[in-house]
Amino acid sequence: MSVKIEAPAHAAARGARLWRTAIRDSFLRLDPRQQVRNPVMFVVEIGSGLTTILFVQALAGRGEAPAPFIGSVAVWLWFTVVFANFAEALAEGRGKAQAEALRHARRTIQARRLVRPERGAHAESVPSTALRKGDVVLVQAGEAIPADGEVIEGIASVDESAVTGESAPVIRESGGDRSAVTGSTVVLSDWLVIRVTANPGEGFIDRMIALIEGARRQKTPNEIALNILLVGFTILFLLVCATLYPYSVFSVGVAGRGTPVTITVLAALLVCLIPTTIGGLLSAIGIAGMDRMIKRNVIALSGRAVEAAGDVDVLLLDKTGTITLGNRQAVEFIPIDGVNVRDLVETAQLASLADETPEGRSIVVLAKEQYALRGRTVGSGPEEAPRGATFVPFSAQTRMSGVDLDGQVIRKGAAAAIVEHVRGLGGRIPDGLAPAVDRISRSGGTPLVVARNEAVLGVIYLKDIVKGGIKERFQQLRRIGIRTVMITGDNPLTAAAIAAEAGVDDFLAQATPEDKLRLIREYQSGGRLVAMTGDGTNDAPALAQADVAVAMNTGTQPAREAANMIDLDSNPTKLIEVVEIGKQLLMTRGALTTFSIANDVAKYFAIIPAAFATTYPALSALNFMRLSTPDNAITAAVIFNALIIIALVPLSLRGVRYRPAGAGEVLRNNLLLYGVGGVIAPFVGIKLIDVILVALGLR
């Protein structure tokens, strides 16, 4: 996001604005038509309204209880609603600010619409808002791309910082996996002919804005299920409180003393009992979850996807780029049958001097580092090729590359290719070659055989370098019950060796797109949820099938459309973080639900003795907290109930602490903290508030 880059002063000002807006919004949301969407808080609002009416009645001198008592209960009930609204408004506000920045980037541009899909065709100038799917436009250096589309002609560097926050330009070209362009990004050099793939208002940035603003935010499946439970609790407590009135009247009758419980006390009791803590923070938690994704530069196209990420059982990871560094590196020179190792290294280096592939460069580097060989010092640079050399580049037919120098034919390449080449020259294959090649293959490496003329000198061991720390990462995943599967085009032998080194649970070798799709379906039919990343067009079917599909932003349009998340950083390892965010989201909801209900125990012990103090003073035996007066006890419980919402706003926005561990361990920790803590905290809190009320001498 471009909003990541901003000056501290600017950020502070924005922070203040965020708060101001959130505070204003939390009052605006008191509108019952809005409040009704959150049933738990709607009940609180009704309770607030009711006690306010009772307060007015008390002011008029016909109150059921002293006006100051009713008044303070009413005020704190209103605060309860406002605090919950504030949490939601604050969570939404953070997204809104980000959306604002995006909206800034999106502006109407004059586009050059081509009548025929080729560069030289006649162009007409139209506003970008008039472009429709299928139109073809020409964009030249310095111009903004008017809409999402696919490059059909040309190659250009494009500044995508408006979307990704990444200032380094990226290359976009027709064909291949880098053909997708996003509206509002800017072409820096050259030109592109683009076929528009999104109507105005439906483009990537528009979707991002809508998502971030929460305008299209639908409740996720787990949120709906939890809401049902919360509504159930609310109905139960509604009945508990409503029936308490006839019980109280009956009790006054049989005890022959006291007055029935007041409506104010019942409203206070109800609000304290219903799960206002989780009810008030639930939507803030959901919004904050999406927000945390955005902070990590992942755009989730639905909240459902974020939630599903927490359920993922199987991660399909591409070997290249995710598990290994992406390029093989030379790690060892193995001379065969008494060949001098220096001879081999020198020859190998010569063969690689002109080889610009990462593998070739790594051979030169290894030669330099291990054998202090600095190439032939002919020419300007230390590794410059000797004069008179003819380089032979790699070709798919010969599967070799090398150099012809001073009548010597130096080649390196796959074992089979070199064997054929040497035999063709009349040479013999040394007995030591086959075991050396085998050994390398078995350990997951790629053997490159080096030959000079008709003699085989030795083998270069090219190794896939597994990323540092990735093994530990997989161990963590295993601990939380997630299986990792490596997808690679390598042969099974090589794949098995790398899989073992990286510590993945399984691998799919020589994988075709069909294989991937089949593998995903297989896991899913076994009841598992599968996550994968992809960027190419041929990944699209598998992405569409996977439950959580993260497309790289650098990927093709079909891949981006098939996915339900887009990683703006195009970092395949991000999938692991995505899973963690999903889990954290659910954990936060579960923890606060437990906390909310656990709180009720203490509230009962505060309110029940107070509510029936006039009828049955003996019930004060239940007043464990030794609260000062019945009115103070009830007020303290209501105040605690309101303040706890505010106190937990940071937690609900940040999410509960996440540590990878087995389910049993996570449950134990969360139960101790939010369950046991949830029982104890209000005893302490309510007592404290009571002490303060007495100290302030409010009543």
Added chain:
Amino acid sequence: MTETGVIRILVFLTVVFLLVKPLGRYMARVYEGERTLLVRLVGPFERWLYRIAGVDPEADMPWQTYTIALLVFTVAGLLLLYALQRLQAVLPLNPQGMGPVDPSLAFNTATSFATNTNWQNYGGETTLSYLSQMAGLTVKDFTSAAVGMAVLMALIRGLTRRSATAIGNFWVDTVRGVLYILMPLSIAVALLLAWQGVPQTLSAYKTATLLEPASYAQPLTDASGKPVLDARGHPRTQTIKVTDQQIAVGPVASQIAIKQLGTNGGGFFNANSAHPFENPTPLSNFVELLSIILIPAAIVYTYGAMVRDTRQGWALLAAMTICFVPAAGVAVGFEQAGNPLFHSLGVDQAASALQPGGNMEGKEVRFGPIDSALWAVTTTSTSNGSVNSMHDSYTPIAGMVPMVMMHLGEIIYGGAGTGMYDMVALVIVAAFVAGLMVGRTPEYLGKKLEAFEMKMATIVVLVMPAIVLVGTALAAATAAGRAGVSNPGPHGFSELLYAFTSMGNNNGSAFAGLNGNTPFYNDIGAVVMWLGRFWEIVPVLAIAGSLGAKKIVPPSAGTLPTHTVLFVLWLVAVIVILGALSFLPVLALGPIVEQLLLAAGTTFK
């Protein structure tokens, strides 16, 4: 609590636990259609039954069909029982010439037995003919228990089948429950009871001549029913001398066996298992006590066996026992401690070789406070409701324990089948919240718990507190409701609360003080019992259907295990907190404040 009390509870539970596995395994085999010895004997009869009823035993029903079959079966049985009571005067097996039962009472009784509640607003020996008792009540005792077990089987199939559309065959489940489980156990228990002296006869009541004739004074009334007053304004009385006594007998043993085994509780006599002909000896008492809890406890093992993970069953059994033991301890303890006000009067309430001690009001000397209180807890923790002492006369806290056991939802072992399926609903709620806490879409036994399951489980869990609270409020707020109360002070409130707690939970035990045979209690009670039964069964079957259609997620390290000590403790916490949050206020206004006032020496007249 005395040492004897502790030992008595432990011995009882030990015997129960020894029987859990063999019986539980046998029941699993029966419901899974495996061949047992009995299948070879009774199998032809079972198949003949299906043939004449035109039932295809192989037909698998979707949950909706299962539910409809269940409701049709129950309603038909209810109407039959109603008709039987209304027509008993003209039907055979009526040696005492009992007249037709009043419509309101007959409706209440029919509903009560059809819902496995066995709330009795009638006195058996003064109201019903032998035919009504045998063909009406006893038959319903069998079928209502078998229906409860059938619902559990449907739920188990929902939990274990993958992507299935059906959850079993209601007729087969019910018939098997009766033929292979309830029938053989009942025969065994009935024989044991008959051996101990429980009558089993169709002959008329006996008349015995009293060795010591008694007399009492009866007020005289005039033709209009007003008392006749003497010159000083006192009512005039007439002395009546009693020289003989009618002794009620009947086909008792057969009915008592199933009323205990099927967690029904509806006694043959008004005094239920306190009556010497229903429960003559301490041994018969032990057999009956064991029969109450036998199937509810064993079926938990059946559950574990049928979900192919017996650890799940043991874990739930552990959770139930964790709740049961302290409850039994509190009830027995408070009853053995006796009435604190008696101490100041110099009454010796200590247990000794000569007396059981404790609070003996409303108790049989055969049983004493330990066996009475243990029975009270057992009968309410399951959905049985038979009594061997009068709960109304317990000390307030000991009297509260049976209420609490019912308030927890009768899942501490629970009714035959009913306790277990209600427990599963609570497990679903507990697993849902715990599942969120470990960061996954909650699942139980590999089935994802989503909005539909939560909706249904929430209904199952909340409908009971709702009807108990609303019913009690209705009684407290209306003159008709208050008229039934016979005790002053908070105890009167406890009577109302107990009545609706018992009916709403399909328990059927009574806090004897309440006069329930009035149109108000008969009609409202019938509605409450009906809702309490079917607002749980229908959502449970819906859960079964919905879960059955789902895939099974294979467990991984990220899956919340539901057989661990941690989960058991969490489940117990959920059960206790849910119960406490729903009922703490009402209990505070009833037994809690009564005990506090008693301790302070306040009494009500």
